[in-house]
Amino acid sequence: MAAVGRTGYCLVRPGILGNDGTYKTEIPIEGNRNAPKTDAEMLSEEQRRRQGRCQGIPGMPGLLYFITFDGPHYRLQPSWTHTLALGEQVRCVAVSESFVAVATTGRRRYLRIFSIKGGMQVSITGLEGEPLYLDAQGPLIMVIMHWSFDRSVGERQCKYMLLDTDNGNIVSRGAVPLAPGSSAVWCGFVRYGRREGRVGMSPRTPLVQDSGGVVWGLFFQAFSGICFRRSGC
Known part of the structure; x- marks a missing residue:
């Protein structure tokens, strides 16, 4: 997994969640929760654990490796690495002009933001659901x-979150508009504005494309190619 930006690129080892080979099952407790378990209940629980045991998979932590492009501001530290906690797997990564954003899954669902200079983590935000797509441009981060x-x-229904890293505020959040029977396949930004009086897109417009080929603008009117080609629209 990798992402490229204007100031550098980030190589990612997503990591392996792993397990200890135990099939975790919950035994319903009836009656008083504080009542001690009987010998039969203890034996039944031990039998379930033995039946559910299989070959365990060792976990591997995720790793970020960022390399800056040659520039006067990054000569002291042209690259850096960061190792995530075990049990946290990288799902998406994006590189902006000043930071690297990573969305993780597994035991933790976080949006982690690292400074390009030195790789210091500057922000961490909990995600409401499983991250699917991530993009960044300027100070803005969009996660689906x-x-x-x-x-x-x-x-399948999806949500989006648009975050401004300059002040740490959430600009907007809500449901992702998708055509019936389709799913989200891409998210990103465009930086087109008004051209010669024609209506185009505002700078850094967040977009989502679904599997039906429809491109949706988030929380405002989407781009209209017909309107863009007509003068005086």
């Missing part, structure tokens, strides 16, 4: 997360 599954229509 899985939210729920609508069984009545068989569609």
Whole structure:
């Protein structure tokens, strides 16, 4: 996994969550929760643990390796590495002009932000759902997360979060607009504005594309190619 920005690129080893080979099952407790377990209950629990034991998978922590492009501001430390905690797996990565953003999953769902200069972690934010896509441009970060599954229509619903790293505020958050029966496949920014009186896109417009080929603008009107080609629109 890798991401490239204007100031450098980041190579990522996602990591392995791993397990100890124990099938974890919860035994319902009936009656008084503080009542001691009987010998039969203890034996039943031990049997379930033995039946559920299999070959364990050793975990491996995720690793970030950032390399800056040749420049006068980064000659003292042209590269840096950061090792994540065991049990936290990298799902998405994005590189902006001044930071590296990483969305993780596993035991923790975090949005971690690292400074390009030295790799110091400057921010950590908990995510509401499983991260799917991530992009960054300027001070803005957009992350697309899985939210729920609508069984009545068989569609997966997603949410987005737009974060401003300059002040740490959440600019906007909400549901991702998708065509019926489609799923999100890409998110990003465009930096087009108004050209000769024609309506285009505002700078750093966050967009999401679904599997049906439709590009959606978040929390405002999306781009219209027909309107863009017409003068006086």
